[in-house]
Amino acid sequence: DTEVTQTPKHLVMGMTNKKSLKCEQHMGHRAMYWYKQKAKKPPELMFVYSYEKLSINESVPSRFSPECPNSSLLNLHLHALQPEDSALYLCASRRLSGRAGNTGELFFGEGSRLTVL
């Protein structure tokens, strides 16, 4: 099983709604990532969890709230979003080598396409 599964694939929400994006992997990876991607641009890092603890937060607005309930699951809670937050949200995971100098690849999900009205 080498998949990262993201749900929902598409989400339309109003600016006052609360919704969540979900990500799941069963590869035993202990690093999980959220990226935001605009059309034909590179992914922009939002958050990284390492061993279920938040290790990187790239100054993301508080209307985005990540959660890592266990080593297989990653959520992104959304509240009071703006139209400019419309984008493809990508989850990725990575094996951690347990030693300094981890250089393994990222495994990406298909993404959740978010539209904020």
Next chain:
Amino acid sequence: GNSVTQMEGPVTLSEEAFLTINCTYTATGYPSLFWYVQYPGEGLQLLLKATKADDKGSNKGFEATYRKETTSFHLEKGSVQVSDSAVYFCALSDSEAGNQFYFGTGTSLTVIP
């Protein structure tokens, strides 16, 4: 610091043409280098990788060689197909940068019959 500089697109080629997409990098440690491909409406897929100098990554007819002397990792394919139309991202992971990945700006490739 760490960064990836990638050839600007878009690139349009005829089927069976030769493809090169240039990628150069800067890194403070001992980077691994990657090419990812993104087809329309999908997430990023790893195309190939190289973890040390002089390694050659290859997959689906694509190749890239990790050149430390020129800090480059150019992507090549001898004969492109329409199905290769996608956006290609060069990326770097540095041994001294923890969990960070660094992506190039992406190169959009369109192959016409």
